[in-house]
Amino acid sequence: MATTSATGTEFSGETAALLAEGEGLPPGIGPWALAWRRLRRNKTALAFGGLFILIVVVCLLAPVYSHAIAHIGPADETYLSKPFNVKTQEFAVSPTGIPIGPTWHSRFFLGADANGRDVAVRLLYGGRNSLEIGFVATMITMVLALILGVWSGYFRGISDGVINRFLDIIWAYPAVLLGVTLGTVLAVGGIGPLHGTALLVPAIVIGIVYIPYVAKPVRGQVLTLREREFVDAARQQGLSHARIMFSEILPNLASTIIVFFPLILANAILLEAALTYLGAGVQPPNASWGTMISDGISTIPAAFHNVLVPGIMLVLCVLSINVFGDGLRDALDPRAKVRIAH
Amino acid sequence: MTRFIIRRLLAMILVMFVISLLTFLLFEAIPNGDPALRLAGRSATALEIQEIRHKYGFDQPIYVQYGRTMKNIFTGQAYSYTQGFNVLDEIRSGLPATLSLAFGAGIIWLLTSIVVGTLAAIKAGRYTDRVLTVLAMIGVSFPPFFLGAVLIYFLGYKANIFPLGGYVKLTANPVQWFTHLVLPWFTLSVLFIGFYSRVLRSTILDTINEDYVRTAKAKGLSERQVLIRHILRNSLIPIISLWGLDIAQVIGGGAILTESVYNLHGVGQLAAESIGKLDIIPILVITMLTAFAVVFLAAVIDILYAFLDPRIRLAA
Numbered sequence: 001m002a003t004t005s006a007t008g009t010e011f012s013g014e015t016a017a018l019l020a021e022g023e024g025l026p027p028g029i030g031p032w033a034l035a036w037r038r039l040r041r042n043k044t045a046l047a048f049g050g051l052f053i054l055i056v057v058v059c060l061l062a063p064v065y066s067h068a069i070a071h072i073g074p075a076d077e078t079y080l081s082k083p084f085n086v087k088t089q090e091f092a093v094s095p096t097g098i099p100i101g102p103t104w105h106s107r108f109f110l111g112a113d114a115n116g117r118d119v120a121v122r123l124l125y126g127g128r129n130s131l132e133i134g135f136v137a138t139m140i141t142m143v144l145a146l147i148l149g150v151w152s153g154y155f156r157g158i159s160d161g162v163i164n165r166f167l168d169i170i171w172a173y174p175a176v177l178l179g180v181t182l183g184t185v186l187a188v189g190g191i192g193p194l195h196g197t198a199l200l201v202p203a204i205v206i207g208i209v210y211i212p213y214v215a216k217p218v219r220g221q222v223l224t225l226r227e228r229e230f231v232d233a234a235r236q237q238g239l240s241h242a243r244i245m246f247s248e249i250l251p252n253l254a255s256t257i258i259v260f261f262p263l264i265l266a267n268a269i270l271l272e273a274a275l276t277y278l279g280a281g282v283q284p285p286n287a288s289w290g291t292m293i294s295d296g297i298s299t300i301p302a303a304f305h306n307v308l309v310p311g312i313m314l315v316l317c318v319l320s321i322n323v324f325g326d327g328l329r330d331a332l333d334p335r336a337k338v339r340i341a342h
Numbered sequence: 343m344t345r346f347i348i349r350r351l352l353a354m355i356l357v358m359f360v361i362s363l364l365t366f367l368l369f370e371a372i373p374n375g376d377p378a379l380r381l382a383g384r385s386a387t388a389l390e391i392q393e394i395r396h397k398y399g400f401d402q403p404i405y406v407q408y409g410r411t412m413k414n415i416f417t418g419q420a421y422s423y424t425q426g427f428n429v430l431d432e433i434r435s436g437l438p439a440t441l442s443l444a445f446g447a448g449i450i451w452l453l454t455s456i457v458v459g460t461l462a463a464i465k466a467g468r469y470t471d472r473v474l475t476v477l478a479m480i481g482v483s484f485p486p487f488f489l490g491a492v493l494i495y496f497l498g499y500k501a502n503i504f505p506l507g508g509y510v511k512l513t514a515n516p517v518q519w520f521t522h523l524v525l526p527w528f529t530l531s532v533l534f535i536g537f538y539s540r541v542l543r544s545t546i547l548d549t550i551n552e553d554y555v556r557t558a559k560a561k562g563l564s565e566r567q568v569l570i571r572h573i574l575r576n577s578l579i580p581i582i583s584l585w586g587l588d589i590a591q592v593i594g595g596g597a598i599l600t601e602s603v604y605n606l607h608g609v610g611q612l613a614a615e616s617i618g619k620l621d622i623i624p625i626l627v628i629t630m631l632t633a634f635a636v637v638f639l640a641a642v643i644d645i646l647y648a649f650l651d652p653r654i655r656l657a658a
Contacts, residue, residue, distance in 0.1 A: 044472075169360050172633050174596035177613060181625060184617045185368055270485055274599055277487045278614055297491050297603070301499040311488040319483040326479065 038331035045327020052320035062124035072118045074125040099303045111305045119309055126287040133203045134269040140207025141264050145214035150245055153222025167212035176274055179209045183280030197283035206268045214260050225249050255332040262325030266318045273314055289314040361633045366408050369622040415627055424621045439509040440608035443526055444592040451531035452585055459542025481536025490529045490603035507605040526604045530597055545577040586643040594632025
């Protein structure tokens with residue numbers, strides 16, 4: 001982690017100097033080790049980072065919970081007509097149509113939804129989908145934004161002008177409005193061989209929406225990096241453009257990428273829920289936290305736990321990413337050079 | 343100055359043109375989004391569909407269709423294909439709700455985040471700062487529709503303090519107007535307060551170390567005067583510019599989630615409903631309206647900048 005090659009990862013000499021000042025550090029400590037020291041001291045960020053990992057692990061264990069503890073699948077509606085608990089004669093959904101609230105039994109631990117499905121099981125399966133979409137969308141944003149940002153910043157000229165205009169136009173749309181429009185169109189038509197209800201469709205839509213928010217700062221950084229001495233030296237050694245971009249420019253963008261990753265991830269998970277709420281995200285039969293909240297809103301006021309349970313999970317997940325990401329930024333970029341406009 | 347304004351206007355027209363073209367083509371690309379089929383209904387014969395296609399001009403080349411659509415929009419003759427209403431009239435009737443929401447919430451989130459951000463910066467690193475940081479983080483982590491649902495349930499159904507949604511005209515009943523908007527204002531503001539207060543906190547912390555702040559302190563000005571006249575005056579610039587652009591987006595349908603969950607029947611909700619029905623004309627008009635509002639307010643902000651910061655005025 002803490003390696004600094006001659007050409008490689010020095011993310012800001014100024015930053016390192018600032019950090020080293022008066023902290024009684026051993027001489028010659030690398031910027032990554034410095035960042036790690038700062039992050040380790042930030043107990044709040046670490047705690048929330050741990051919470052996020054916990055949420056991810058629990059969601060990945062959804063099938064285990066479903067088979068071994070609840071004994072009910074995420075889409076099972078089998079307990080609608082007969083009581084699920086013979087002793088107490090409890091119904092998942094009462095004859096008047098009101099779903100049962102949290103029971104604290106292994107089945108229907110967090111209650112049932114209007115279709116008699118187990119909320120806890122759906123919460124974990126839905127979480128898997130929400131997190132999956134978030135991660136895939138963030139990867140799409142990061143990869144495309146890096147390609148566009150590095151390309152336009154490095155070569156400048158006409159391609160820079162075209163890419164920049166393109167980013168400006170995506171930017172001028174409100175994020176949710178663009179996401180909903182794209183999402184609806186693609187949910188109806190699908191993308192090539194991809195069916196419109198596939199989970200990948202909202203992930204691609206969200207990935208596209210956030211490209212300018214990363215590509216623009218990356219481009220700005222590349223514009224200054226390309227004028228630095230080590231890039232000059234590489235050029236005079238006769239290295240190819242591709243080689244310079246990969247081994248000279250890219251390592252210097254590492255801290256920017258690390259800072260942006262949690263920010264985009266948190267926003268991608270939120271946007272997934274928003275698009276789904278508006279009917280342009282995850283399509284049935286798939287579940288996500290977004291589908292659960294929007295299904296639950298239609299059952300207000302009879303069964304409010306249908307909104308509260310997935311909503312709290314969503315907020316906890318996004319909050320943990322945000323707090324950890326904030327700590328990460330403080331550690332890597334204490335002078336806050338990287339700032340995201342939402 | 344004249345050259346600046348002309349360049350600004352040209353850029354605005356270009357952005358609007360490209361946005362309208364892209365939105366138009368996006369909806370053309372839907373395989374089964376053919377508006378003729380939707381207009382004709384389920385039991386239409388092939389001949390009837392052909393007639394409708396001809397009547398509305400769907401059989402003409404795409405650039406002709408695009409040109410006619412734009413002409414209709416600018417002459418106020420744009421009618422929704424599937425919902426039948428005049429789009430501009432519909433937007434006009436949604437605008438009071440959206441404007442009430444946007445400016446009410448805008449004032450709340452601007453003032454609150456100035457107070458919160460300043461407080462966090464003054465107390466940087468201390469207990470108050472940490473609490474405010476966590477609160478700001480919670481604010482940006484709450485999806486508006488979830489927050490809205492929670493508030494409607496607890497303060498609407500349970501406590502019966504606020505109405506369950508809907509919009510009452512200011513001219514019809516000012517008190518009802520206010521009570522119907524309190525929760526939407528709060529819901530919309532929370533996210534922005536979280537974000538703005540963080541931005542303001544870091545700009546203030548940057549400004550505090552500037553030479554002119556030290557000079558002002560050395561001259562013997564009171565802490566309060568230094569804070570208000572020297573630090574805040576400079577730190578507010580990025581906040582004000584963000585504010586203008588965000589207000590523009592909110593007016594142009596950006597508050598789509600808040601409007602939907604509170605059933606305000608504003609521009610955002612109109613967009614949401616039209617998207618659900620794959621109705622291209624209202625979405626075209628609303629996205630163009632947003633782009634227009636964003637670019638227009640960006641110009642207003644530039645003038646405000648010059649007013650707030652003499653350095654900009656002198657440079658120009």
